[in-house]
Amino acid sequence: MLQKPWFKVFVWFMAIFFFFLAAGVVISILKPGPSEAEVMRFMMGMMNAMDNSMMGVIMNMEGRGMVASVIALSSRIAVPVMIVSLLMGFGVRLMQRRDAYAKQKEN
Amino acid sequence: MNIRFDFVVHWLYAILWALLAISGFAMVGAKYGWILNFSYATADYVHRLSAGLFVIVTLASIVYEVWRSIRNDNKYLAWHVIGRSGYQLFTFIVTLILIITGALIWICIEFNMAGIGFALFVHEYISYIALASVIWHIYMKCHALTWPKKADSRKQKA
Amino acid sequence: MLNKKKINFWRLAFIFTALVISVLFLLWNAPAGPKASMMDTSMGNMMKGKHLSGITIYDLINGMEYQEQMREMHSHHQGQSPIIFQLSYLTTAAIFLLLPFIIGGAVILGIVWIK
Structure with missing residues (x-):
């Protein structure tokens, strides 16, 4: 799979993409401070996002009831899930130890 | 051709991480806005959608790991994104921190400015570290970038 | 350092x-151009400067008093199309319902992996 030409192209694409990102971040950090125009465009974009993207929905009145109920539900299931996973973690650990012990005895 | 779960997850994870990174860095501040041409709405949209997929992929790989440890399968999976040591462990921890702080930002954006301040700060700095680590990962796995010797490899396949 | 493989x-x-x-x-x-006088750093740093100076864990838990103010502020954003609502519901539900399971799975793996 890794030797297929199309996959090589994909891997190269990903590598170049990440290099581009790193270069973009370095440029952004080191470039001269944001000008008035940049800040204005950024703020305009943010205002636009309130109206045209999900950020507005999350911050919105109508979204609130739903978001609140989902968070309530997830925090209600969080505690039982935690307890179950703690028990399961120790259970799996014990099981692995038992298996290792059995293997040792076999040998 | 057998397609392995860890291989697929690795590349899905890479694609999602790239999408999340480019849209996230475009939202960091006014100095970064040029990355997506100051289109905050697009960045927000892409970031939220890929965050959902990212959570699903992370959960799938965690469930896979748990299932493996239940079956007492200690074989090292070279391609898996999470694991018990090295870069796999680093990815696991960073992913958890990013998901948890991201969720905090998601719910705190309407109230609790202290929460969102803390979460944004951690989210931003962890993602710089993660991006640097990705470059390091590319360096370590650089052999994946060498082009196959065409003549003989193609003949062997055929 | 500059070997052939790299x-x-x-x-x-x-x-x-x-x-x-x-x-x-x-x-x-x-x-x-004219330098900006505000918003001149990243969001994380800005939030840190604005809201995180001299804050304690107690404030993290107890921040609900902003809610009323913010409700007033955002009540006029109503113009989104339905697909954005649906996608937003879907992603929010996916993330917050799966989050406990992710943390639970991480707890299991943490317990199993620690020597």
């Missing part, structure tokens, strides 16, 4: 370093 990495690294340096050179030499 040549592709160094190729990429040199190209992008050259790119970064030349772009920065051009940007610093460009005629500067």
